[in-house]
Amino acid sequence: MFTLSQTSRAWFIDRARQAREERLVQKERERAAVVIQAHVQSFLCRSRLQRDIRREIDDFFKADDPGSTKRSALCIFKIARKLLFVFRIKEDNERFEKLCRSILSSMDAENEPKVWYVSLACSKDLTLLWIKQIKSILWYCCDFLKQLKPEILQDSRLITLYLTMLVTFTDTSTWKILRGKGESLRPAMNHICANIMGHLNQHGFYSVLQHCDGLFPGLVSHASHNSPVRWSVGRSWYDWQLSH
16 A cells, blocks of 8 residues: 555656646747747838838839929938938948939039038037938948949949049038038038048048059049048049049
């Protein structure tokens, strides 16, 4: 009897242990299922959001044809924020090209301060966000420049585009906002340019310039690393491209 009782007790203990382990395994499976579902749902939500954002960006640039009214700087700024939020260099290269062309087009507008993209640098609420945005955009321009090949016609046009972006936003001399009464803003704008240049230099801007200079000797000249970069665009392939 005593032996039978011990055997039964051991059997019940073993069964309880097995049941407990099975419950733990089941809980672990349920937890893993919840985690997997959360990751899948998160992925699907992100994908849907990115798809919707890209569709909105495409619609924006589709409507931005030569005959349409020029978009305000604020509209361009907002669409640029959305593009940078989802940006992938291989997937969004054409969108980025259109963004740069839209920005440069805004800078060429005559007597339309609200259209000039750089005008947002004067906005108390948007100055820091604008500086952060243009830093990101210009560095992506540098990333593209390192990949493009001038012997390919389409690439040569993109090289011109991205160099123009860099020239435009690292030198205030062409900014229409500084003409006439806007001249008083020049010291502040020069300071912003210096800030942008400092950011680019920290990320390897000189290596990009050297790469460009290697492709087109005389295209870019710059001072020492201790001085502000100055662009030399006189007798160069760059000027020729801009005139065609």
